[in-house]
Amino acid sequence: MVPISYYLVLAAILFSIGVGSFLIKRNVITIFMSIELMLNAVNLTFVAFAHMWGNLSGQIFVFFVMVVAAAEAAVGLAIIISIFRTRETLSVDQVNLLKL
């Protein structure tokens, strides 16, 4: 039996990688991927805790998160394509029209 802390540490590592790459990377697609990474890190903790307490609601929550993530991916990708079409770049530093 793998102790719960292993799962949690792995999830923390995954989440930190997600946060770090979200902050560092300029490419919108990479940023998008790091968001997915953070979501999945959270999913992992859900599943781990659900297993630990023998409670299914955590697992059900994971399904919801995945559904929402899929929807979000669809909308997000559409936005990215639209941005690329108009500005011909995927670098977030150059998409700064709202900045003063």
Added chain:
Amino acid sequence: MTPMSPHLLWLIPLLPFAGFLANGLLGRKLPRSAVSGIALLCTALPLALVAWLVATFHAEHLLSLMTGHHAWIEISGFQVPYSLAVDHLTLVMLTVVTGVGFLIHVYSAGYMAHEEGYWRFFAYLNLFMFFMLTLVLAANFLLLFVGWEGVGLASYLLIGFYFTKDAAANAGKKAFIVNRIGDFGFLLAMFLLISHFGSLSFASVFAQVSMHPALQGGFLTAIALFLVLGATGKSAQIPLYIWLPDAMEGPTPVSALIHAATMVTAGIYMVARCHVIFDQSPFALGVVAIIGAATAIFAASIGIVQTDIKRVLAYSTVSQLGYMFLACGVAAYSAAIFHLVTHAFFKALLFLAAGSVIHALGGEQDMRRMGGLRHRIPVTFWTMTAGVFAIAGFPPLSGFFSKDEILYQAFASPNPLGKLLWAVGLLTALMTSFYMFRLWYLTFFGAQRFEEHAAGHTHEAGHDDAHAAHSHGVHESPWSMLAPLVILALLAIAGGWIGIPKALGGSNHFEHFLDPVFARAAEPLSTVPVSYTLERILACISVLAAVLGLFLADYFYRRRPDAAAKLSRSFSGLHTTLLHKYWVDEIYAKIIVMPLMMLSRYVLFYVVDKGVVEGSAATAAAGTRGLGSVLRRMQSGNIRSYAGWLAVGAALLLAVTIFGRAILVRF
């Protein structure tokens, strides 16, 4: 006649206020006849109401009449109602104020006929009537104070009526500021009254004072002295008399109404009204008597050398007010009020007659450029003659009886200074007689010292009353001006007959009329044996003084006109001192005004205003700007930096939730 309902008392002050509103708001568009019509109506109706009131009092043998109590200020137990009260003292004041006020309104309609701002003048005059009537009708100190401040305001507005003229504007400000000093004393007195008696109503305060007279000695003296300070401001006594002579910059009817007959007597009225307090404080009474006597002789001596006809009358007013103060100071309140009444008659008459002279000469006020007017303006001459003889104290004119009453009361008073006060009063009477006959001779007798046709056009910048435009040489005034003069002349002659003392065969109705108000005040005097012989001798002495004044003036200003100049040369030091009014204005300017100006400029302006106030505002602005320039960098617009702050914040929150409890527990 049906007796008057107390509610109608409100109409007495409110009618002039209505007149003020009507003329003040609409007067600019109304024709002159409508303006003066409104103003006259709004003073005639109160006069009629007062007559009705007097009749009611007489028929019903009333002692007082009060309106209901409507709460005005109510703070945890302490309350001030707005209520009016009438007793015999108020009746006298009401009669004088509305009667003389109405006559002066009539006079003004003629006198101001060619002036700019006709509607403004009558609006202010009605406003003055409103406040003055509030003052005398008030049933508590606070309402009296409202009237007190209000007449000050009206006085300021009317002194500065020719506001384009510097001297007038400055005189208005001077009057207002000097009065503020007195008002400050009045306010302190009211605070003391509240803290000590918990009430400002006359009835309650006076009842408490007379119930425990011994307990409150020092306290009452303090209150009385503060009240005296207030009275010296309003009634132009030493040390605050300096505003009144300057107030002559206002139009002449204003000088007559406000600065001779009514407003300046407010201080006397107030002291008389508070006689219960003063009776308990012999020290304060002594102060009042000394102030009065000093002012009387001081102002009279200045009056001797003044050359401006209105200024002579102004100093004479200050001096006569000093007499009234003197009378209050020897607890002869009814004598003070008696003199107040007769003075209102003859001084209003003198001012209005002087106004008529000025009118005739097209704005000339300098007596050195008058002379020989006796036959040119006969009505003015004869009415003024009545006024001059009345103020000089010739029997049987009004001034004789009232002045004599005061001198007798001073002589007979138990005050250790009584004889000295009497001597000062007598000397003042001599001086009064002298300078009034000097004025009379310089104005109406001797050679004509003005140029006939130029008279209408020598209007100088320093003098008010822009009559130059319509003047065609010397001319008698219109009847709207002469009628009040004639009525006032009759009053100045006969007004004193209401108070002929027993010693001279009368029965002193006036004093008995006021007995219900001053009953307590009369007691101390009864200890002095009443001696008609003494009173008769004193009366003879004061008549002699008046006659001596007449002869001196006759000698110097009619028979030997050069002798006066010679005399003034041989006493040039004294003459210059008098001419400069003892340099009081200059002394005040040096020791009070200058330090205040310095303090204002160098401490209050440069340090407090520029330094502290402006400095703190500037510092606050600079600090905000500096902080902003630092904080602005956080709003970079870079999404990833926001995300970074978000992450840092989340991490901190996490840290607090995990470690915070542990840290808390440790401490």
